[in-house]
Amino acid sequence: MTKPNRRDMFRLGAAAGAALIAASGRGARAASPPGAPPADNAWSNSLGHGVDSKPYGSPSPFEKNVVRRYVPWLSPTRDADASMTPLQDQPGIITSNGVFFERYHAGVPQVDPKAFRLMISGRVKKPLLLTLDQLMRYPSVSRIHFIECPANGATEWPAAQLNSLQLTHGMIGCAEWTGVLLSTLLDEAGLYPDSRWVTATGSDGAHMNRSLPMMKCLDDCMIAWGQNGEAVRPEQGYPARLVVPGWQGNVNVKWLRQIQVGREPWITREETSEYSELLGDGTSLGFTWVMDAKSVITFPCPEKPLTQGPGFYEIRGLAWSGRGKVKYVDISLDGGVNFQRARLDNPILDKCMTRFTLPWWWDGKVALIQSRVTDETGYVQPTIVQKHKFWGADPVYENNSIQTWQVLASGAVNNVQLS
Amino acid sequence: MLGAQAGAAQTPPPGSPHDGNAAKNYAGIVSKKNLQIWRAEGDGDGTLAHDKPATKPGYYGIGAVPSAAQIAGWTIAVPPSGAGLPAGSGTAAAGATIYASHCAMCHGGFGEGAHNYPALVGGVGSLGGSSPQKTVGSYWPYATTVWDYINRAMPFYAPHTLKPDEVYALTAYILNMNGVTRSDWVADAKSVPLVKMPNRNAFNWKDPRPVTHNIACMKNCVSPSSVKITSNAVTMNLTPRMTGPVDHMKAGQ
Numbered sequence: 001m002t003k004p005n006r007r008d009m010f011r012l013g014a015a016a017g018a019a020l021i022a023a024s025g026r027g028a029r030a031a032s033p034p035g036a037p038p039a040d041n042a043w044s045n046s047l048g049h050g051v052d053s054k055p056y057g058s059p060s061p062f063e064k065n066v067v068r069r070y071v072p073w074l075s076p077t078r079d080a081d082a083s084m085t086p087l088q089d090q091p092g093i094i095t096s097n098g099v100f101f102e103r104y105h106a107g108v109p110q111v112d113p114k115a116f117r118l119m120i121s122g123r124v125k126k127p128l129l130l131t132l133d134q135l136m137r138y139p140s141v142s143r144i145h146f147i148e149c150p151a152n153g154a155t156e157w158p159a160a161q162l163n164s165l166q167l168t169h170g171m172i173g174c175a176e177w178t179g180v181l182l183s184t185l186l187d188e189a190g191l192y193p194d195s196r197w198v199t200a201t202g203s204d205g206a207h208m209n210r211s212l213p214m215m216k217c218l219d220d221c222m223i224a225w226g227q228n229g230e231a232v233r234p235e236q237g238y239p240a241r242l243v244v245p246g247w248q249g250n251v252n253v254k255w256l257r258q259i260q261v262g263r264e265p266w267i268t269r270e271e272t273s274e275y276s277e278l279l280g281d282g283t284s285l286g287f288t289w290v291m292d293a294k295s296v297i298t299f300p301c302p303e304k305p306l307t308q309g310p311g312f313y314e315i316r317g318l319a320w321s322g323r324g325k326v327k328y329v330d331i332s333l334d335g336g337v338n339f340q341r342a343r344l345d346n347p348i349l350d351k352c353m354t355r356f357t358l359p360w361w362w363d364g365k366v367a368l369i370q371s372r373v374t375d376e377t378g379y380v381q382p383t384i385v386q387k388h389k390f391w392g393a394d395p396v397y398e399n400n401s402i403q404t405w406q407v408l409a410s411g412a413v414n415n416v417q418l419s
Numbered sequence: 420m421l422g423a424q425a426g427a428a429q430t431p432p433p434g435s436p437h438d439g440n441a442a443k444n445y446a447g448i449v450s451k452k453n454l455q456i457w458r459a460e461g462d463g464d465g466t467l468a469h470d471k472p473a474t475k476p477g478y479y480g481i482g483a484v485p486s487a488a489q490i491a492g493w494t495i496a497v498p499p500s501g502a503g504l505p506a507g508s509g510t511a512a513a514g515a516t517i518y519a520s521h522c523a524m525c526h527g528g529f530g531e532g533a534h535n536y537p538a539l540v541g542g543v544g545s546l547g548g549s550s551p552q553k554t555v556g557s558y559w560p561y562a563t564t565v566w567d568y569i570n571r572a573m574p575f576y577a578p579h580t581l582k583p584d585e586v587y588a589l590t591a592y593i594l595n596m597n598g599v600t601r602s603d604w605v606a607d608a609k610s611v612p613l614v615k616m617p618n619r620n621a622f623n624w625k626d627p628r629p630v631t632h633n634i635a636c637m638k639n640c641v642s643p644s645s646v647k648i649t650s651n652a653v654t655m656n657l658t659p660r661m662t663g664p665v666d667h668m669k670a671g672q
Contacts (some may be wrong), residue, residue: 012429072669160652163655166661196467209496269545336641368646374635389631
């Protein structure tokens with residue numbers, strides 16, 4: 001077996017930091033791991049572990065940096081806080097369940113699926129009380145949708161503040177959700193002509209609830225029990241959550257226990273004190289449900305600098321819209337003076353992340369790179385300057401502005417804002 | 420969805436506690452304009468009435484019918500009309516005692532907030548200014564939300580454990596600290612919906628978006644000399660470490 005020598009150890013250690021960025025350039029040689037060709041690596045001369053050693057798999061230990069992270073100064077307490085998805089390490093449009101961003105208001109309850117009940121009540125003809133098994137017997141659908149917290153990017157309203165893709169854009173995840181359409185259950189219970197609103201309530205300590213107009217409930221909302229090939233994760237509302245495609249994350253109520261139907265909205269704390277927008281003139285917007293189109297370059301980014309000198313790189317990123325499908329993504333390398341059209345990867349789905357790429361021959365000079373999405377309604381992602389004009393000087397939510405990354409000659413990448 | 424079965428015979432008796440709208444009307448509570456907007460949002464400006472259900476009620480026959488007691492236990496949401504508010508009452512004086520033992524450690528002795536927990540008092544009149552302060556008193560449009568939220572979510576460490584009288588008392592105390600109600604005001608199912616919160620009419624419930632109108636310009640969209648960096652996160656020193664174990668940004672970590 002080959003042991004790494006001291007020089008190799010030094011190189012491996014340096015790979016994580018800025019030292020390698022500074023040392024690299026065209027012709028610089030990548031640190032060779034121990035046992036590179038022509039020799040075999042150690043794992044090529046031995047047996048790996050067997051099928052009985054990891055009944056539930058986990059990422060390679062070398063991927064231990066890929067974790068949810070949070071901004072410690074944002075919230076007084078970890079059980080009413082948010083953690084962010086490491087988008088810089090998400091290769092495609094699906095967010096891994098283990099790193100799907102978290103947001104909750106009273107911690108993650110451990111719901112016993114045997115004790116789970118879903119109640120459909122209020123202004124319906126026949127109220128319903130379902131066990132999880134009964135819920136799962138109803139006709140089901142499976143759909144890929146993003147869920148984004150409207151506070152995603154909140155720290156970036158006043159200025160470029162956090163030098164990180166994960167912390168500025170990671171309050172989003174995209175998953176295949178499997179469950180029952182809410183319309184199926186509302187039909188089963190039977191609605192009246194004035195059954196106009198629903199409040200969905202969670203069984204967590206916050207008893208989190210939001211009002212939703214019946215139009216949306218009958219359109220594409222679903223009660224999901226499946227997430228990316230397994231049961232919905234506890235952090236995502238196990239055993240069943242509401243999915244309200246394209247609308248602000250908070251309405252996708254987790255640990256769901258009740259769908260109450262009424263004539264008027266309830267005006268809950270989460271739709272007044274939070275998730276509303278105070279404008280500069282002292283008036284506020286309530287019910288800002290839809291997440292407007294947004295895109296961001298996920299490579300390069302502050303966490304993923306250009307470490308190998310000038311030459312070919314592929315710019316990669318993700319785009320999405322709460323109003324439908326992504327139509328175009330355009331990329332600027334000069335801070336928004338000129339744009340070129342990116343290539344979109346299939347699938348391009350409704351209210352779902354879409355992956356884009358652009359080949360780039362980097363000349364080693366400072367660049368200001370941006371992506372700008374246009375969705376199928378024709379809505380074009382705005383600049384932060386355009387956003388401030390309506391949303392005032394110091395808003396909290398709905399920051400879907402164009403992100404600028406400054407690529408330095410060293411290959412390091414910073415989060416900047418432009419005039 | 421509804422046209423076919425619509426009819427007075429199937430409507431629950433008016434004032435039924437579970438119809439989501441027990442109050443006879445919202446007069447004096449919700450402005451006509453807001454009520455109109457809410458109704459239009461809910462039924463999509465009338466398009467909902469033309470919708471047809473895919474199946475009849477009870478078509479699949481899966482699941483039980485909850486008992487009235489089961490429904491009552493979980494039906495805790497209180498809308499601006501006050502529908503669903505339970506019997507009971509409370510005063511600011513009673514609320515002060517409960518607040519001191521159950522709430523002050525996080526929200527401060529006078530509701531000013533402590534340890535970064537939200538303030539519950541202050542900011543009335545500040546919302547249009549340069550340093551707006553959003554609190555229950557300055558920002559929340561309906562007092563029913565105060566009752567509802569304390570009842571469902573507080574105290575933070577033991578949510579939904581307070582009795583109705585205690586929630587009424589805390590509502591009275593917090594509203595009084597905000598100067599919204601007098602110290603002798605009695606909070607109960609009748610009085611709470613009638614409280615006129617200072618910010619009642621400042622909410623626009625109809626989403627005005629799109630409010631930005633960027634164009635997908637491809638060439639010479641702005642002059643290169645106008646592209647100036649106005650802020651750079653690398654100089655802010657606010658970012659936790661993004662590699663290695665999760666950085667809690669604690670001194671000495």
